[in-house]
Amino acid sequence: xADPDEPAMVIDLSGPQWQVLLTVAPPSGRxxxxxxxxxxxxxxxxxxxxxxxxxxxxFTTAKNERNGWPDWHVKIYGCADLGxxxxxxxxxxxxxxxxxxxxxxxxxxxxxxxxxxxxxVVPVQVVRxxxxxxxxxxxxxxxxxxxxxxxxxxLHRRLPSWIGEGAxxxxxxxxxxxxxxxxxxxxxxxxxxxxxxxxxxxxAAGLDQLHQLKWAHCDIKPENVCWCANQDSSxxxxxxxxxxxxxxxxxxxxxxxxxxxxxxxxxxxxxTARGWNLTPGLLYAQDRFGFLIVVLCALAGRHWVExxxxxxxxxxxxxxxxxxxxxxxxxxxxxxxDPRWEPLIVVLAEPFGTGPRGQIAIESSHPWAQSWLTxxxxxxxxxxxxxxxxxxxxxxxxxxxxxxxxEQIRAYAQHGPATRPERVHRxxxxxxxxxxxxALRRAALWLSIWVVGCVVAGAALxxxxxxx
Numbered sequence: 001x002a003d004p005d006e007p008a009m010v011i012d013l014s015g016p017q018w019q020v021l022l023t024v025a026p027p028s029g030r031x032x033x034x035x036x037x038x039x040x041x042x043x044x045x046x047x048x049x050x051x052x053x054x055x056x057x058x059f060t061t062a063k064n065e066r067n068g069w070p071d072w073h074v075k076i077y078g079c080a081d082l083g084x085x086x087x088x089x090x091x092x093x094x095x096x097x098x099x100x101x102x103x104x105x106x107x108x109x110x111x112x113x114x115x116x117x118x119x120x121v122v123p124v125q126v127v128r129x130x131x132x133x134x135x136x137x138x139x140x141x142x143x144x145x146x147x148x149x150x151x152x153x154x155l156h157r158r159l160p161s162w163i164g165e166g167a168x169x170x171x172x173x174x175x176x177x178x179x180x181x182x183x184x185x186x187x188x189x190x191x192x193x194x195x196x197x198x199x200x201x202x203x204a205a206g207l208d209q210l211h212q213l214k215w216a217h218c219d220i221k222p223e224n225v226c227w228c229a230n231q232d233s234s235x236x237x238x239x240x241x242x243x244x245x246x247x248x249x250x251x252x253x254x255x256x257x258x259x260x261x262x263x264x265x266x267x268x269x270x271x272t273a274r275g276w277n278l279t280p281g282l283l284y285a286q287d288r289f290g291f292l293i294v295v296l297c298a299l300a301g302r303h304w305v306e307x308x309x310x311x312x313x314x315x316x317x318x319x320x321x322x323x324x325x326x327x328x329x330x331x332x333x334x335x336x337x338d339p340r341w342e343p344l345i346v347v348l349a350e351p352f353g354t355g356p357r358g359q360i361a362i363e364s365s366h367p368w369a370q371s372w373l374t375x376x377x378x379x380x381x382x383x384x385x386x387x388x389x390x391x392x393x394x395x396x397x398x399x400x401x402x403x404x405x406x407e408q409i410r411a412y413a414q415h416g417p418a419t420r421p422e423r424v425h426r427x428x429x430x431x432x433x434x435x436x437x438x439a440l441r442r443a444a445l446w447l448s449i450w451v452v453g454c455v456v457a458g459a460a461l462x463x464x465x466x467x468x
Contacts, residue, residue: 010156011062011176013125018113022062022072022176026162031059035077035242038251039091042083050252053084058163062176068115071179076129076163079171089173092126095244098215099123105209106202114151115178118233120206121217121241122177122226129172131155180226180237187303192336192344194380196298197373202235204369207287211247212367216283218243220290221260222297236294250278254286259310262289263323264363270318281363288362291369292351293322295376299348300335308335325353340386347379 011022035057038050058076079085099121106118114123131154159169186193203225210217217224217238228237243255253276254265261269262285268276296305308331309322321327328349336345350357351372362368 006160007157009158009160011127011174012152012154012156013115013127013176014152015113015115018068018115019066020068020072020115021065022074023065024062024074024160024174025060026160027058027060033057033059036255037088037091037242038253038255039087040246042087042090051084051087053079053088055079055084055088061179069178073177073179075175077173077175078164078167079173082170085171085173089126089128092124092173092175094246095215095241096124096126098210098213099241099244101213102206102209106206117228117230117237118202118235119228119237120203120210121238122180122228124175124177124241125151125153127153127155127174127176128170129155129159129167129174130169131158177239180228180239183222183225183227183236185222185297185302188301189299189304190336191338192299192341192380192383193301194299194344197295197377197380199235200295200298200373201370202233203238204291204373206238207291207369208367211284211287211365214246214248214280216245216247216280216287217241217290218245218254218283218286219256219260220287220294221257222294222302225294245283247280247283250280250283252276252278254278254283256286259306260290260293262286262362264359266323267318279363280365284365284368285359285363288351288368292348295373296348300332304335322352325349325355325358328352340383343379343382343386344376347375 009024011024013020013022033056035055037053037055039053041049041051056078058078060074060076062072062074064070064072077088079088100114100123102121103114103119103123106120107116155174159167159172163172207217207220219240219242220238224238224240225236226239228235245251245255254269258266258269262282264282265278265286268274268278268282293305293310296309309328310320312318312320321331329345332345332349333342351362352358354360361372
């Protein structure tokens, strides 16, 4: 229970040219859960000899009192003893070093501000609960970044009472990160949402770079992909790196979300006799499968993807559409019936197969995401160049009849500065309004025809009745 008279806990993060001052809020509800980590022992050790660490995690938020990101996310990890706290701190340091290197790759320089986009993964900084600083290679830093970051992180006040009675500060780690906008995924897209493709470029590049550093995120899914935009860049960004791990050597078991698991890992989880036998290729494939699903959610709609591609038959839980290229092809062709989309459908389905462009490619140690996304772009362009088929009996004069409405939709979508997705959403809104107006005009027309018809029919009946 928070003490209303207790001073707020403040975290100070500062670098050579920036500073954020975070006032941490008490958790708003029962935002606590247990999280287990399997991490290498301090000082290294033989492959597979991992230390299981049980933590109690409190989720809360913080407000920045300086310029920059106003809202921050805070995770507070409580460990059982000093050995666990130190091992977890070492793991988080190595994890964030890899993540930050992937981000710096996108910026094109090692000298940019660590909390400034572009990002592939939202940056995280960790503060020791006892407020102590550490000396690494002559620069005062946290253990969560490279020494060149020169980040000083400290607590201005001790741990608050709401963390727990008698909490020992040296057993706690506080991970803080900018709070990015969550996405509202369309449930179903009856035509491909290709306006979103460009926004995946930075995420694809960052994912490839992370794998080159022999690390994997392991939990890529719609909830863990957010939207980041500022004056210099915009795009999709990964959050929630709790499950991120070294891919080589791989961990003994995988933490993640079963619904979005790659087929090879999914079979391993359900085959109790086989047990876990993870490889770097399987971890890379897990990330790439998650990336595939997220891209498809943007193109086809999240509800459709989850309930069609990831749905399992209760009588045969080992089978799902997403584990077969042929099944994915069939589902996408039924979803997007227009034959113009065939080139895009083929490229989207290939990674779900077992051949050179499927399992062999996504389990490879070579970069994959950027080259695959380039193929998707090319396929989308082929679809755009393909003329729309005209069905037999279609009245092309209807296009001219609604030319005014079409021009109004185009003008509304293109008015003022906006990104491509914003223009598309404007067009959707305008199409809805125009369709409603056309429907009302058509309804009025048919109503008038019906009334005239009733009058004529009544007169005819009267004549017939009189003639009898």
